[in-house]
Amino acid sequence: MKKLILGIAALAACVNVDAASITVAGRTFDSVQMVDSVISGSGVFQTSLADDVGVYSNEVLRVVTDNDPESYAFSWDPGAFLELGFTDNILFNGPGADLMVVETGVPDFFRFSLSVGGPSLLVETSFIGERGATTRLSINPVFIDLSDLGVGLNAAVTSFVLGMDYSHPLYDTEPSLSMAVALNSRLVDPPSTSVPEPASWALLLFGLPLLAFQQKKVFV
Numbered sequence: 001m002k003k004l005i006l007g008i009a010a011l012a013a014c015v016n017v018d019a020a021s022i023t024v025a026g027r028t029f030d031s032v033q034m035v036d037s038v039i040s041g042s043g044v045f046q047t048s049l050a051d052d053v054g055v056y057s058n059e060v061l062r063v064v065t066d067n068d069p070e071s072y073a074f075s076w077d078p079g080a081f082l083e084l085g086f087t088d089n090i091l092f093n094g095p096g097a098d099l100m101v102v103e104t105g106v107p108d109f110f111r112f113s114l115s116v117g118g119p120s121l122l123v124e125t126s127f128i129g130e131r132g133a134t135t136r137l138s139i140n141p142v143f144i145d146l147s148d149l150g151v152g153l154n155a156a157v158t159s160f161v162l163g164m165d166y167s168h169p170l171y172d173t174e175p176s177l178s179m180a181v182a183l184n185s186r187l188v189d190p191p192s193t194s195v196p197e198p199a200s201w202a203l204l205l206f207g208l209p210l211l212a213f214q215q216k217k218v219f220v
């Protein structure tokens with residue numbers, strides 16, 4: 001019975017999954033469209049939560065997957081990069097720009113690629129305004145079209161790599177990643193474990209009255 005109740009709760013959670021909407025850089029999107037995981041990387045990172053943390057630290061994960069453009073991570077290390085993944089949604093090559101990467105501080109450059117060591121594009125972010133009453137952090141988005149890396153129309157991408165070691169030629173600064181959002185995004189199918197099996201449905205429909213009857217019988 002406890003298992004069945006948990007099953008029902010999981011189903012309800014799937015229906016209401018992450019419905020928060022966020023507006024950044026003039027784009028309104030659902031939080032499910034955000035990047036979800038740090039798959040791999042290199043470098044020691046400085047973040048808005050803690051300094052000198054590793055690729056797999058909670059701080060790096062949090063600042064790149066939260067819904068907050070004011071939390072960020074950067075690295076001074078040559079070769080620094082982050083490979084980021086989507087788990088509850090899929091990025092695909094639709095019309096126009098497919099991915100928005102947001103950066104803060106001096107507008108900088110990322111090396112964007114689809115795999116570690118794969119062909120890359122140097123993409124430059126642009127300052128569009130400030131955010132935060134006290135922090136007044138700059139918001140510098142860059143909009144990336146997967147077609148520019150040869151991805152076919154409607155083809156899906158579940159991860160990508162941001163090289164974060166390109167120093168700005170004028171300011172000698174490195175990019176500070178604050179968020180990455182799939183603009184062309186599809187939901188992935190919910191895990192099958194969250195849906196009660198037919199046998200469970202049968203129990204739900206026919207077993208509950210029986211259980212109620214049995215319980216009543218015990219206490220009468």
Ligand SMILES: [Ca+2]
Nearest residue numbers: 032033034036
């Ligand atoms: Ca997501």
Ligand SMILES: [Ca+2]
Nearest residue numbers: 063068071178
């Ligand atoms: Ca952030």
Ligand SMILES: [Ca+2]
Nearest residue numbers: 094095096146
């Ligand atoms: Ca596109």
